[in-house]
Amino acid sequence: MKNLYCPELYSFCFLLLVVLVSSKNHGNPANDLVSIINNNRTALKLPQLNDSPGLGCMALQYVELCKGNCTANNAVNCKPPEDDFTEVFAPNCGVELPTFGTITGHIVGCQEKYVEPSLAFSQVLVKDKKSLSLLRNKSHTEVGVGMVGVHKGPFFWCVLFSNGKTNSSFVLENRGAGIKQTQGCYSGSSAPCSVGKKNRASAFSIFFMGFVFVLLIKLL
Ligand SMILES: *[C@@H]1O[C@H](CO)[C@@H](O)[C@H](O)[C@H]1NC(C)=O
Numbered sequence: 001m002k003n004l005y006c007p008e009l010y011s012f013c014f015l016l017l018v019v020l021v022s023s024k025n026h027g028n029p030a031n032d033l034v035s036i037i038n039n040n041r042t043a044l045k046l047p048q049l050n051d052s053p054g055l056g057c058m059a060l061q062y063v064e065l066c067k068g069n070c071t072a073n074n075a076v077n078c079k080p081p082e083d084d085f086t087e088v089f090a091p092n093c094g095v096e097l098p099t100f101g102t103i104t105g106h107i108v109g110c111q112e113k114y115v116e117p118s119l120a121f122s123q124v125l126v127k128d129k130k131s132l133s134l135l136r137n138k139s140h141t142e143v144g145v146g147m148v149g150v151h152k153g154p155f156f157w158c159v160l161f162s163n164g165k166t167n168s169s170f171v172l173e174n175r176g177a178g179i180k181q182t183q184g185c186y187s188g189s190s191a192p193c194s195v196g197k198k199n200r201a202s203a204f205s206i207f208f209m210g211f212v213f214v215l216l217i218k219l220l
């Protein structure tokens with residue numbers, strides 16, 4: 001019985017806990033943000049925006065490009081050229097170019113620490129009148145959200161709006177099956193934020209190292 005109280009067992013249990021917690025499915029905060037945007041609009045009787053995976057994927061491309069540029073006062077100091085949308089972001093996502101519509105607005109924000117989507121909405125993205133009126137513009141029909149910085153900050157969020165025809169603009173080739181999402185997440189994607197291969201690999205190696213550690217202690 002004395003064995004049960006040995007420190008190795010405690011560290012093993014601790015490591016097990018770490019692995020369980022880090023492999024937990026964190027869902028997709030980009031989808032949550034789309035719901036928050038739509039709730040904010042429908043409260044004012046504005047029509048809901050269609051969640052467009054094509055726009056979402058491009059929003060993720062946008063923040064991936066900008067992820068080094070968060071200033072000390074949480075401003076995104078980054079201006080990708082307009083052409084990047086058609087020449088870089090769309091091809092990276094496999095957006096079929098003939099379906100590329102008009103982007104009617106974008107909001108970007110960054111913050112050192114991760115905050116829940118509802119706080120990201122009010123503290124990071126929609127914190128002034130300008131972004132609020134953009135959000136409530138009547139000409140949007142579609143929205144897409146991308147975010148990066150899942151396991152370490154700073155965290156970047158991007159919202160893209162469009163007035164394209166629902167389901168026939170920003171169409172992803174093969175329904176997005178070919179997108180290799182290595183980090184972050186975007187709305188309309190079925191992949192949760194935490195499935196990055198790297199994270200799985202590191203959770204596994206923590207587990208494995210812990211296991212070897214306990215084994216060694218037992219043998220010595
Ligand atoms: C990010 O910031 C650096 C340094 O200020 C700047 O040179 C670079 O152009 C910025 N990146 C983009 C995509 O704007």
Ligand SMILES: *[C@@H]1O[C@H](CO)[C@@H](O)[C@H](O)[C@H]1NC(C)=O
Nearest residue numbers: 103104105133134137138139
């Ligand atoms: C809404 O967005 C459209 C397209 O970007 C723009 O032309 C228009 O001025 C905006 N309307 C308001 C009220 O801001």
Ligand SMILES: *[C@@H]1O[C@H](CO)[C@@H](O)[C@H](O)[C@H]1NC(C)=O
Nearest residue numbers: 039040043121122126127132
């Ligand atoms: C919509 O968002 C704005 C900005 O964060 C907030 O002030 C307002 O209360 C929100 N409205 C609703 C109905 O949630």
Ligand SMILES: *[C@@H]1O[C@H](CO)[C@@H](O)[C@H](O)[C@H]1NC(C)=O
Nearest residue numbers: 050051052165166167168169
């Ligand atoms: C767009 O596609 C979604 C999902 O396939 C569907 O639920 C929705 O009814 C479609 N909307 C229109 C306007 O076709």
